[in-house]
Every structure is written in C-alpha cells, then in structure tokens.
Amino acid sequence: MNAPKPFPLNAWYAAAWSYEIARELSARTICGQNVVLYRRTDGLVAALEDACWHRLLPLSLGHLKGDDVMCGYHGLVFNSAGRCSYMPAQNTINPSACVRDYPVAERRRLVWLWPGDPALADPAKFQIFIGTTAQNGSATAARSISGNPVIA
Numbered sequence: 001m002n003a004p005k006p007f008p009l010n011a012w013y014a015a016a017w018s019y020e021i022a023r024e025l026s027a028r029t030i031c032g033q034n035v036v037l038y039r040r041t042d043g044l045v046a047a048l049e050d051a052c053w054h055r056l057l058p059l060s061l062g063h064l065k066g067d068d069v070m071c072g073y074h075g076l077v078f079n080s081a082g083r084c085s086y087m088p089a090q091n092t093i094n095p096s097a098c099v100r101d102y103p104v105a106e107r108r109r110l111v112w113l114w115p116g117d118p119a120l121a122d123p124a125k126f127q128i129f130i131g132t133t134a135q136n137g138s139a140t141a142a143r144s145i146s147g148n149p150v151i152a
C-alpha cells in the first residue's frame with residue numbers, strides 16, 4: 001500500500017480570494033493544517049493555527065476582539081502573532097500559551113499562506129507570471145515562478 005506523499009510545505013499556497021477574508025474568522029485547511037484567517041483593522045491578513053492552545057477548540061468558532069481572536073470556549077485571547085494576550089481570571093499569562101502564526105501575502109487578489117518553515121518565507125521573492133503561451137491560441141495560462149515557489 002502506498003503511503004500518501006507529504007505536501008511540500010516550504011511554498012506559498014493560495015488560501016483564499018482576497019475578498020473572502022474580511023473582519024470575521026474564516027477557517028481553511030491548507031496542506032492538512034487547519035488555519036483561521038481574518039483581516040486586521042490595518043487591512044493586513046492574519047493567519048493562525050485553528051486550534052486553541054488550551055483545549056484545542058477551533059479558534060474559528062470564537063470571535064474577533066479588535067485585532068485579536070477570542071476563543072469561544074473559555075475566553076483566552078490570542079493576538080495576530082499567536083501570543084496569548086488575555087487569560088480570564090489570571091493575573092499572569094503562561095508564556096507557553098500561544099498558537100502558530102503563518103506568514104501570509106496578498107498577490108493578484110489572492111491570499112497566499114506559507115505552511116512550512118517561516119524563516120524561509122520571503123514575500124519579497126514572491127512573483128507570479130501568468131501569460132497565454134499556448135501555440136494553438138487557446139487561453140491556457142502558464143505560470144513561471146521566481147524566488148519562493150507558489151502552488152495554486
């Protein structure tokens with residue numbers, strides 16, 4: 001029996017159309033990873049692991065509180081970098097209370113997400129070239145990639 005091949009993680013993946021990501025929580029699964037996307041008040045898109053640090057409830061079932069996400073279960077709040085910024089009934093915040101944040105970039109009306117090593121994600125190298133190159137004149141789009149790989 002063939003085991004499923006792992007996803008190449010160090011690449012940009014089309015996660016959503018830009019218009020789909022607004023001031024609300026939007027769940028996606030990218031390369032088998034559950035992610036919650038939302039647009040911050042400054043217009044940038046944030047992407048967090050869609051599992052609360054506390055009991056793994058999907059954060060997408062919570063709600064936005066400013067630029068942060070409040071878990072719908074016990075009310076922990078995570079900022080757009082994934083750090084817990086509020087714990088109900090706690091004077092101090094456990095420093096390990098965080099969820100993964102993902103690099104994101106918006107290009108060509110799409111939101112792209114990097115599910116791999118964040119140190120390798122470089123939006124400055126992100127370029128997509130789309131053109132009609134079919135010799136028979138059909139509207140086939142061809143993509144060539146420079147810098148970070150993209151997968152749409």
Ligand code: FES
Nearest residue numbers: 052054055071074
């Ligand atoms: S599961 Fe999120 S705060 Fe408890």
